[in-house]
Amino acid sequence: MDENKNSQSQNPQKKHQIIKPSFYVDDERRVICESHSQIERIRTLSSLADLPAFQESREIEKILTCKACNHYHNDVCYFPKEEIDRIEKDRLAYTFNCKLCGGSIDRPLTVMYSIYNKEKFNVQIPLICCTCFSNLDDDSFIANSRKRILMLSLSFAFSIFMVIYYGRIAILSNIWGILLFGITLAFWIYLAIRDVRKIIFLFRGRKYYKKTYGIAKKRDKGKYVDEFPFD
Numbered sequence: 313m314d315e316n317k318n319s320q321s322q323n324p325q326k327k328h329q330i331i332k333p334s335f336y337v338d339d340e341r342r343v344i345c346e347s348h349s350q351i352e353r354i355r356t357l358s359s360l361a362d363l364p365a366f367q368e369s370r371e372i373e374k375i376l377t378c379k380a381c382n383h384y385h386n387d388v389c390y391f392p393k394e395e396i397d398r399i400e401k402d403r404l405a406y407t408f409n410c411k412l413c414g415g416s417i418d419r420p421l422t423v424m425y426s427i428y429n430k431e432k433f434n435v436q437i438p439l440i441c442c443t444c445f446s447n448l449d450d451d452s453f454i455a456n457s458r459k460r461i462l463m464l465s466l467s468f469a470f471s472i473f474m475v476i477y478y479g480r481i482a483i484l485s486n487i488w489g490i491l492l493f494g495i496t497l498a499f500w501i502y503l504a505i506r507d508v509r510k511i512i513f514l515f516r517g518r519k520y521y522k523k524t525y526g527i528a529k530k531r532d533k534g535k536y537v538d539e540f541p542f543d
Contacts, residue, residue, distance in 0.1 A: 329388040335425045340369070341445055342376060343421040347389075349382035350375050377420045391424065399423060410441035411520060412453065413460075414513025417441060444517070453521055457514050464507045464514075471504035 334346040344354060357372050374380065378396045383389040389396070400420060402408065408417040417423055417439050429435045440448070447453035475497060482493040 329386075330390060331383045331388050332390045333424065333428055335421070335428065341442065342372070343419065343425045344376070345381075345421055345424070347383065348375070348380075350380060373419075378424060379420075390428070396424075399427070408439055409513070410444055410517070411438035412440060412444040412447075412514075412517035413457070414510060414517070415441045415443065438520075448525065453525075454518065457518055457521075461511055461514050464511050468504055468507035468511070471500050471507060474500040475504060 331347050336344055336346065338344050338358065345351070348354065354372055354375055357375075377400075378384045378389065378391065379400065381389070384393060384396055387393040391399075403417065403420060403423055406416040408423050409415065410417060418441075422439060426437045426439055429437050444453060447456050478493050478497040478500065482490050482497055485493060
């Protein structure tokens with residue numbers, strides 16, 4: 313990213329055009345960029361009391377991306393266009409995960425907010441998904457994560473049982489049976505691996521929560537929201 317920013321600064325005329333992002337988190341725990349070229353439309357949609365919540369959310373979500381901003385298209389944002397494209401590609405490839413549960417981060421500006429604070433202020437802001445943030449809000453993360461681990465453990469145990477069951481059938485079958493049951497076997501192996509990964513992420517998230525949230529939850533809610541961006 314530094315090389316791209318250096319290339320921007322080499323052009324004196326373009327240097328004065330660079331738009332620095334300014335982020336805040338709204339009442340719905342969405343990261344908003346005040347420098348977004350469509351910020352007025354975002355505010356208008358948020359203020360429409362007669363607009364159904366689901367419709368308001370859907371309309372705003374379409375705009376809450378760098379690619380919906382004119383600064384991206386004109387390549388005058390603090391983040392170069394090529395860098396935004398790369399970050400977006402990584403996000404769609406599930407590279408960015410929730411610090412507490414390992415789930416993918418869906419909202420692009422949540423990622424940009426975290427990266428910007430790291431680069432500009434050397435402040436590492438963890439990425440938190442919407443489900444976990446709701447759990448943080450009502451102080452139920454530990455209880456809910458315990459339930460999720462239990463359910464995932466049961467799912468994993470059942471997957472292992474099915475792997476053994478279909479594995480034995482495949483071994484005792486002819487070539488067509490091996491092909492048929494092999495596909496089913498692969499499916500259950502995939503589910504088992506997926507469950508294990510989620511369990512590991514949740515245990516890591518619980519450890520991180522106990523280490524950091526004990527201090528953060530004592531602070532006022534406004535500052536707390538800034539420290540834990542919502543996806």
